[in-house]
Amino acid sequence: MEKVTIKVFRGTPEEGEISTYETPTFPGMVVLDAIHYIQQNLEPSLACRWNCKAAKCGSCSAEVNGHPKLMCKSSIEEYPSGEITVTPLKTFPLVKDLVTDVSWNYRVSSRIPPLVPKPDAAGKPFNMQQIDVERVQEFRKCIECFLCQDVCHILREHDRTDAFYGPRQMVKLASLDMHPMDNLDRKESIKNDGGVGYCNITKCCTEVCPEHIHITDNAIIPLKERIADEYYDPIQGLLRKIGIIKRTTKQPFDSVPNEQTTVHSAR
């Protein structure tokens, strides 16, 4: 295949259309290379966000033939038909061409209080065993490309950004709630603010994650189970009441200053 046809969305929130370009190919070429070729040779005004071109910064997220993907990780060879359609992330507000405004994710993220160390560990370096950090290390691989947020049908199709934090933030919540040094009781916030109950386990977030984080199996489902322990399990509730299961000794969520969990809407 010497040439590839790239169909790119060009436009603004008010109007837009698909423009078609032909670009030459070379071994190892990725979709982002084709977009760069168009920018440099055919259409200098084409807007696209990118940074590392090594699948580590999470900037070049877009939808390639309808699949949420990193453009820098989408090889041209994956599309033998020689025709590739590139459109912006559907879930987020469009800025121009392939650029969307993903700031909502950062605003939601800022609502999640950072790690609150246990009183005896505060201010000192953590002395931790490998078995305690292994599970949460997987979540640290997240590059915040927001492909999982884009593909999540609760945000994408149902527009429930008012009620559900999205898979990326579930990963962040899981990494904190499972952290052996964290001393904040986050259950109520995970259930009510994060809206973990909205997730219906369709696993699309796991399918699109370029870092292969098992978002559903290792973050969302364990959080759902923790919420079930606390709110939906009558036997555990009874055992807690009569003192056989100890109540959490973690610091109440309300004890975190309000300004840390308040987000100002963009509108």
Place this chain on the structure above:
Amino acid sequence: MALHTQQTPHSKRPTIAEGERKDNWLMAPLTFFLVFGFFVVWATFRTFNNDHFFIEKYNYLSPFYSPLITLPESWKIMVLGRSLHISPSLLILPFPLTFRLSCYYYRKALYRSFLADPLACAVKEPKALDTMRYRKYTGERLFPLIAVNFHRYAFFAAAIFMIFLWKDAFEACTVPATGGGIKFGFGLGTLLFFVNVSLLTAYTFSCHSWRHFVGGKVDCYSCSALSKTRYGLWQKISFLNEKHGTWAMMSLISVLVTDIYVFLVSSGVLTDLRFFN
């Protein structure tokens, strides 16, 4: 619920029809729909059939009727205007069925194939369904879907059934001896029983709720000898859990095949292929 920040509604964006998925995304949900649909139809038929579930000659008991229960003759129900004996299967199947329906893997598959919510990843949900079923999407927070939070109880019930199914598999290795007693015997049916119960065990004990119960709820694994043991068990279950969906589908098919085999041999359509005795 605290309202958190909303972003610009989707309606403010131009529609890009050409950006939709063009691959064969319907294949996976359609396949599950057909396989699971067939399972439901066959299981319903077998439940009310209440016959051809036990072959005394080879000690083959259909998994739909395990454990073997004999109900009093007087227990009857009306089905389509006919008075029928209550099938023991009616008392057995609700337990494994509840386990499957509330299972995290089946939830994904059922939401996709039967509720189109969503049909596939990054695929537009059907507008007609959208209008029909939504006031507003509520996920698994309200009745009836909130009941899936009881999956852990369904797991423990299903785990008890594993004891009976293993017992059935070992009993299928025996045949009545001439002059009384039992002797070793092994046929194709016995092989199916062992494959079936092995797949069911892998499926049941790779359950997410079980994984959580064993060690997932622990935050500090190094804090005590017990939590270290739980970590070891949690790792082993996590290994099995990675293929939970595969076990789920393979065990569904194996239950189906085993029951159909028992039905066909019992009704005389097939003869059991015997390897020993």
